[in-house]
Amino acid sequence: MPVDYLVAQDLHKSFNEHKAVNGVSFTIYKREIFGLLGPNGAGKTTTIRMLSTVLEPDQGDVTIGGHSIKHEAEAVRGLIGVCPQELALYVELGALDNLIFFGRMAGMSSQEAREQAMSNLKLVGLQERARGRIDKFSGGMKRRVNLAVSLMGHPELLFLDEPTVGIDPQSRNNIYETIEGLRDKGMTILYTTHYMEEADRLCDRVAIMDGGQIIALDTPHELKAQIGPPEQVTLEDVFLKLTGRSLRD
Amino acid sequence: MTRALQIALLQVRIYLQDKSDLAFSLLLPVVTFALMYFVFGGQTHFHATVHIVDEDPGGIYSNALIERLDALDELNVELLSLDKADRKLERSDLLMFIIIPEGFSDRLASGEPVQLLFKQRGNGGQEGQIVAALVRSVADDISLGLQVRGQVTAALVGIDVPVNQIETTVERLLTEERESPTVAVTEDTIGSSPDPVKQFLPGIITMYVLFAIILSARTLVEERQLGTLERLLTTRLSIGQLFAGKFIAGISRGFIQTLILMALSYAVFQIFTPLSFASSLLVALIFTCAASALGLIIASAARTPDQATWMGVFFTMAMVMISGTFFPIEEGSVMETVSRFSVNTYANDALTTLISEGGSLADVGFEMGILAGVIVVGLLLSRYLFKVMPGGR
Numbered sequence: 082m083p084v085d086y087l088v089a090q091d092l093h094k095s096f097n098e099h100k101a102v103n104g105v106s107f108t109i110y111k112r113e114i115f116g117l118l119g120p121n122g123a124g125k126t127t128t129i130r131m132l133s134t135v136l137e138p139d140q141g142d143v144t145i146g147g148h149s150i151k152h153e154a155e156a157v158r159g160l161i162g163v164c165p166q167e168l169a170l171y172v173e174l175g176a177l178d179n180l181i182f183f184g185r186m187a188g189m190s191s192q193e194a195r196e197q198a199m200s201n202l203k204l205v206g207l208q209e210r211a212r213g214r215i216d217k218f219s220g221g222m223k224r225r226v227n228l229a230v231s232l233m234g235h236p237e238l239l240f241l242d243e244p245t246v247g248i249d250p251q252s253r254n255n256i257y258e259t260i261e262g263l264r265d266k267g268m269t270i271l272y273t274t275h276y277m278e279e280a281d282r283l284c285d286r287v288a289i290m291d292g293g294q295i296i297a298l299d300t301p302h303e304l305k306a307q308i309g310p311p312e313q314v315t316l317e318d319v320f321l322k323l324t325g326r327s328l329r330d
Numbered sequence: 331m332t333r334a335l336q337i338a339l340l341q342v343r344i345y346l347q348d349k350s351d352l353a354f355s356l357l358l359p360v361v362t363f364a365l366m367y368f369v370f371g372g373q374t375h376f377h378a379t380v381h382i383v384d385e386d387p388g389g390i391y392s393n394a395l396i397e398r399l400d401a402l403d404e405l406n407v408e409l410l411s412l413d414k415a416d417r418k419l420e421r422s423d424l425l426m427f428i429i430i431p432e433g434f435s436d437r438l439a440s441g442e443p444v445q446l447l448f449k450q451r452g453n454g455g456q457e458g459q460i461v462a463a464l465v466r467s468v469a470d471d472i473s474l475g476l477q478v479r480g481q482v483t484a485a486l487v488g489i490d491v492p493v494n495q496i497e498t499t500v501e502r503l504l505t506e507e508r509e510s511p512t513v514a515v516t517e518d519t520i521g522s523s524p525d526p527v528k529q530f531l532p533g534i535i536t537m538y539v540l541f542a543i544i545l546s547a548r549t550l551v552e553e554r555q556l557g558t559l560e561r562l563l564t565t566r567l568s569i570g571q572l573f574a575g576k577f578i579a580g581i582s583r584g585f586i587q588t589l590i591l592m593a594l595s596y597a598v599f600q601i602f603t604p605l606s607f608a609s610s611l612l613v614a615l616i617f618t619c620a621a622s623a624l625g626l627i628i629a630s631a632a633r634t635p636d637q638a639t640w641m642g643v644f645f646t647m648a649m650v651m652i653s654g655t656f657f658p659i660e661e662g663s664v665m666e667t668v669s670r671f672s673v674n675t676y677a678n679d680a681l682t683t684l685i686s687e688g689g690s691l692a693d694v695g696f697e698m699g700i701l702a703g704v705i706v707v708g709l710l711l712s713r714y715l716f717k718v719m720p721g722g723r
Contacts (some may be wrong), residue, residue, distance in 0.1 A: 133564045155566065163564040169557030171340065173347040185336045187564040234565070 086146060086269045087132065087238060093140035093198065094127050099257035101127040104140075109238075113207035114270045116262065116284030116301075118277070120324050125273045129240050132271070133163045141226065145238055159188065162236030166243045168223045168231075172216040176207055176226045179215065180233055187234025194306040199227040204262070206255055221252025228256060238269045245279065257283060267312035287316070291324045332448035337575020341549060342582055355542070360590040362534060363598070366527060375392050378457050379406045380465060381427035383415050389435025391472065394459060396430075426450035426458035428465055438476060470571060472668050482606075499609070527599045532681035533655035536674045539584045539618050542650060543625035544642025550629035551638045573626060573713060579623030581615075588614045601685060607720055609691050610684045613698065617677040620701045621707025630715035649674045654657045676700045 087109040089145040094102040097318050102124045109115040130136040131144055135152045142149055148156040170179050177198050184194030202208045205225035215223060226243055241260070246252045260283060264270060274280055281289055281301045295320075297304060303310040305321045344353055380399055386392040400407040412419070415427045429447040437444050446469055448454070448462055479500045486496060530641035553559040562572060594608060596602045602610065628645065632638035650656070652665070653674035659665045669675045683689035691698075 096500060130560075135560055135563050155568075157565050160562060163561060165557050165561060166556035170563040171344060173344045174340075178343075182336065182340055183561070183565065186562060186567045188566045230561075253513060299333060 083113070085109075086111040087115075087143065087271070089128075089132065089141070089143045091141035092131055092138050092143065094124075094131060094136060094138055097258050100293050102131070102138075102208060105290070105295055106295070107288055107298060109271060110285075111269050112264060112267050113285040114264050114272055116280040116287035117271060117273045117290060118275075118280055118287055119273075119290035120319060123290040123324075124191065125290055126242060127293075128290070129163075129242055129273065133161055133240055134158055144145050150270040159234075160237045162238070163240045164228050164231035164235065164242065164244050166246065168227050170209065170223065170226060173214065175214055176202060176210045176218070176229075177211040179226060180230055183230045184233040189234060197233060197235070198229075201232050202226075204232070204259055205229045212265060219249075219252075221248040221255075224248050224252060225255060225259075228259060232263070233289065236268070238271070239263065240270045241270060243274055243275065244272075245276065255280075261314075277315060277320055281316040289320060291325055296323055334571040334574035334578065337567070337572060338578035338582065341576070341579030344480055344549075345579075345583060355545075355587060355687065359538060359587045362538070363591060363594045366530070366534070376404050376460060377406075377470045378404065378461050379408050380461050381408050381410050381415060381418075381424050383410055383412045383427060383429045385412070385432040386430050386434035388632055389430075391435040391438045392430045395472060396470060398412075398464065398472070400540065402464060402468070415449070418426065419449065422451060425452070426454035426461065440492065441476075441480060471508070475500070478504065481629075482524070490591075527595065528601055528682075528686040529590075530656065531601070532678045533597055533650070533674075533686060535588055535614055536617060536653075536655065536683060537646065537650055538591060539614070539621045539677075540624075540642075540646040540674075542584035542587050543618075543621040544628070544639060544646065546583050546622065546627040547625040547632070547642055548581070548638045550626070551575055551632050551635045553635075554658045555635070562687050569713065569716065573709065575718070576626060576629070577619075577622050577709065580625050581618050584618040585615060588618060590702050605690075606684050606688070609694075610681055611681045612691065613677065613684060615700075616698055616701045617673075617680075620673055620677075620704040620708065623705045626710055626712035628717060630712045630719060633719075637705060648672075654676060673701070 085108050089108070090106050092102050092105040093100070099284075103303065105124070105128055107115075116137060117125050117128065127136065131138050132150065134146070134150050134157055137151065140184075142151050145157045146160045148160070150157050158170050171182070174182075177195075180201060181191070181194045182196035183298070185191065185198055189197065199208065202211050205228055207222060207225055207229070210218070210222065215226060217228065224244060224246075228241070231239060231241070244257055244260075246307060248256075257279070260270060271282060272280070285300065286300050288295045288298065297307075299307075301316050305316060307315040308314055308322055309317055345355075376577060382396060384392055384396065396407055399405055410427065412429070418424045419427065425616075427449055429449060431445065434444050434446075446465070448465075450458055452463075453459060469577065471509055479497060482500055482577070483493065483496055550559065553562070559565075563569075584646075589611070592602075592607070592614065596607050612693070624645070628641045632641055649672045652668050653672035654665070654669050655674055656679055659669055676697040680694035680701075683693050683697075684691075
């Protein structure tokens with residue numbers, strides 16, 4: 082029996098006259114990888130920014146681990162880790178220093194932060210480059226450090242916003258394996274990506290957003306079954322059928 | 331508080347990581363100081379070279395004139411031939427020279443009037459006019475001495491007093507008069523100090539602090555662009571801790587440069603006493619805190635690093651210009667009222683009181699109070715702006 086971990090109810094967010102998110106509701110179960118897919122401008126990032134307490138919803142609320150993002154944001158921040166789309170790292174510093182710093186911000190002691198930082202760097206295959214400066218790293222290495230930072234503080238829920246953009250297959254595969262390992266250890270993950278095969282491989286359930294709303298939500302298998310035999314249909318076919326083929330800016 | 335210190339420490343570490351930026355920011359105060367030293371020549375009074383063509387070489391009075399001029403602190407004497415002096419004047423290598431004519435000493439000794447010739451290009455320039463005034467003063471003094479000796483000698487004709495005794499006595503009296511003149515001139519300076527270093531140092535310090543803070547203001551905006559700010563906002567770090575950390579980081583950066591500048595001024599120009607140095611450092615620290623709080627306002631309002639820079643440059647220039655940092659403001663004028671709206675005014679006034687006027691911290695309580703007020707208002711306003719600006723919290 083799945084246990085609700087994140088419950089979003091009727092989320093709305095507008096910027097000036099533009100409705101970025103328009104009545105989004107969904108539930109993420111504990112220990113699942115939940116994919117949030119959608120074309121550019123669908124409202125995915127705004128949704129994640131609300132879920133991670135960076136933006137306050139105009140309407141609606143979210144509970145994470147039973148805590149409201151509106152009324153218990155501090156407690157929510159203690160449960161989440163965020164791996165943003167941008168490489169949100171201090172590039173002048175070493176990988177280890179970045180991890181330790183964000184560990185301290187997550188409330189860890191210096192010793193705890195150092196130990197977890199080394200463990201996380203090992204997890205993403207960068208223990209040998211722990212002291213290397215971020216600005217000397219390749220794109221794939223930076224992405225892996227970005228992921229390792231988001232794991233500092235032992236979050237229960239991880240937001241991964243397009244964590245594999247622009248990297249080589251080896252680094253991408255390392256990130257996949259890391260994410261699957263985290264799920265196996267009991268972590269709940271919200272995952273956004275433009276790579277449909279990635280979502281198909283990793284996600285237990287997928288929500289497709291467009292125009293600030295969720296237009297479909299199910300397992301990849303069930304979504305594919307809606308338009309044909311799942312073995313012959315890809316998630317990309319489903320995505321294009323639901324969101325159309327017109328270009329998005 | 332630990333997280334705030336971690337934020338501050340991170341900023342300092344990033345600052346220290348960029349070696350070229352670090353070298354540049356630490357060298358700038360040294361370069362500024364060197365510029366001050368070069369401009370003021372390590373001294374604060376008039377100093378010039380007087381060029382002399384001596385056509386009465388070896389003459390007793392021409393020698394006396396040259397020796398007396400050379401003995402003045404304000405002048406160096408350089409002897410030239412007439413041809414060379416003319417060529418230099420022609421090429422504008424010098425603007426004025428003095429000719430001691432042939433027979434100068436003999437004619438003076440025989441009581442005949444003599445003339446020194448000042449040959450100059452135009453009016454000789456400001457420096458030439460000051461040199462000419464100094465030469466006239468020495469020449470008048472020699473002339474007066476000769477007149478007194480002549481008149482005393484004439485008055486004592488028929489009395490059995492040896493001439494050399496008259497000479498010695500008159501010379502002694504004239505020397506005493508020179509050393510302790512009957513009519514002495516003292517200077518009572520109102521307003522800014524006539525010492526250029528003391529006059530400009532407070533302004534240079536306050537300007538440096540403000541510029542350093544602008545650079546610090548960029549860091550918050552750059553973090554916003556990089557995404558690290560948003561990442562920080564998803565941790566347990568509170569906005570208060572974030573601002574406290576940035577505030578402390580700004581102070582560290584601004585104060586390091588100020589410390590270098592003041593320590594160099596102390597060591598080389600010796601314009602401080604240990605107490606005035608410590609007091610000035612404290613005022614500089616309070617001003618740095620105020621400037622750091624103002625930097626946070628800029629950081630909260632700006633959307634891009636360039637915006638932050640230009641807002642900071644405009645703010646700094648406006649504060650410097652209306653505060654009368656580098657030019658005096660007339661008391662009671664509209665400009666004086668306007669200058670009260672510049673934070674620099676209070677820092678400059680406090681530093682000037684401590685450095686130039688020998689005041690103590692008790693004398694700058696009002697200025698310190700204003701700066702403390704700026705710190706509080708700056709922090710509150712920056713926090714408000716951070717909340718209301720797009721993407722803020």
